[in-house]
Amino acid sequence: MPDGAAPAYPTEEADVIVVGAGPAGATTAAYLARYGLSVTMLEKSTFPRDKVCGDGLTPRATRALTRLGIDLSDETQWHRNIGLRSWGVHPYPFEFKWPELTDFPPFGVARARKDFDEVLARFAVAQGAALIEGAAAESPILNDRTGRIEGVVTKDGRRFRAPYVVAADGVSSRLAVAMGITKREDRPMGVAYRTYYRTPKGDDDHLESYLTLWDGEPGKSNQMPGYGWMFPLGGGIANVGLGVLNTGKSVQQTDLRGLLKNWAASAPEAWGYRDAEEIGKIQGAALPMAFNRTPHYGRGLLLVGDSGGMVSPFNGEGIAYAMEAAEAAASAVAEAISRGVGTGSAERAMQAYPAVMKESLGGYYRLGVTFSKLIGDPRIMHLCVKYGLPRKTLMNFVMKLLAHLTDSHDGDATDRIINALSKAVPSV
Incomplete structure (x- = not known):
């Protein structure tokens, strides 16, 4: 090999390439592997590695972890919380216990991201996914005729091919940008x-x-x-x-x-x-926030988690929604592959993913965009904190709204109001 020449790597192939092994990527890979698909997960760093996060997970994220199959019983590893205590201008806080609901557990958990991400990535491997660490996806491999993504090339020259690629590569999403999917400036x-x-x-x-x-x-x-x-x-x-x-x-x-x-x-x-x-x-x-990069599917590329702007504009929570999106994305890919890659039927199956995301979160995020504009005015924020916190009924409603914890069918009046608001407003 000539001096300075990059080593020649064989092209590796799979049913799906997942770029990023954070909560979005690892959860997608785990679900895909459960469907019996061959999955290669590319992580630019090596574990353990840290990420900036609050590390606190609400019952919504707890449900997502349970659905995935993560064992949360060891409370020395998963520190449980039973509610949220909010402090404002008053010398006393407002305590909001996580509600007793059908759809969500009454507790959250917390774990530092340095451990949390590796737990999910290793879990995906245990389900059958392949994890390659130190593999930074540099650019997409595109079909010259259709413009469809057919794989990725890593920074060190390795090539990975698959009919579907999941961009779970974070807020900057090199893959999404390379495919011409840029951030929307009208989102917070x-x-x-x-x-x-x-x-x-x-x-x-x-x-x-x-x-x-x-x-x-x-x-x-x-x-x-x-x-x-x-x-x-x-x-x-x-x-x-x-x-x-x-x-x-x-x-x-x-x-x-x-x-x-x-x-x-x-x-x-x-x-x-x-x-x-x-x-x-x-x-x-x-x-x-609020789906600031769309479409979430197109030309073989799926955006999951921060790459698709899935952080809640109400409270900054992202992990729960990334994991929910991962489950929906994996389901759509499995259905598409079963119908035959490249067929019109497969592409129709893939449209289920953005449709599910829009239906489940579009209206709620639209409310959140309005909310973010209101609290962006410090005068309104100050009034809300000063006069809202002492009012228990109002604060219970607000906390349920911000934490996105409602029963979808048999909830109380508060649940029905929040669900109706989310459905009434146009989706983002």
Whole structure:
């Protein structure tokens, strides 16, 4: 081989290539493997690897994990939470217990992403998927005649071919961009920063949200369009962070790392949010919301998770929706392959995936877009926090809406109102 020449690799083939082994990719791969399909999962990093996240999972994500088959019984690994405690301008919080529902369990779990992602990836392997670490997908392999994706080429020159490719490669989604699927500017974007602390709150049984973020002295500066959080992981460790809507220049010019530091320093000393108790460093990431990249299927490429902008504009939750999308995507691919790749019937089967996503989340996300515009005005945000938190009935409704926890059929009046609103508004 000449000096400097790239090594020649044989082309590897599968029924499906999944790019990315985070929650979206690993869940898709696991379901595909269960259908008996050959699946190759490409992960650019090597495990264990970290991701910026709050690490706290609501009952919606818990249901997705249970449906996948993840064992959540070891509470030393999966720290359980039974509700959300919200703090505002008052000296007391509002406590919202996860509701008793038919469709969702009454508890959430938490686990650091450094462990969580590997658990899902190894689970997919156990189902029959192949995992190749250190394989960064660089570009799509396209059919010259149809423009359809037929595989990917990795940064080191390896080629992987399949009739269907799943882009689970995150907010920037190199594959989606290469296929001409760009982000929509009319959808909200969020930004999150987080770190870890040793704290007595790390063993709490509630997630916590702090609804008043100030860019200076509390009560005497600008209130930010977002919230802080504390998500207990057990073992005296908590994920502490903040998320804000990227609503304009004032937010874009704010030092969010400094904002997190200042906010943590203003918390009661007994909580332990101090430099001496900090573990690791502050890291940030973008949150692509409300289907900000579509179509979710086209020319052999499926977008799942952050690549398809599946983060909720209500609360910044993404893992639950990524896993729900993964299940729907795998079902559509399995049906299409059974009908015969390349046939019109197979392509009609593939359209079930974007249709399911639109039907299940389109109206809800449309409501979320309106919600994000409202709280983007700090005056409205301040009024909501000041006058909403003391009103239990109103707050129970709001919390159910934000957490997206309703029964689809036999719910109470609150469930019926939220479900009706989600169906009444046009889908995003």
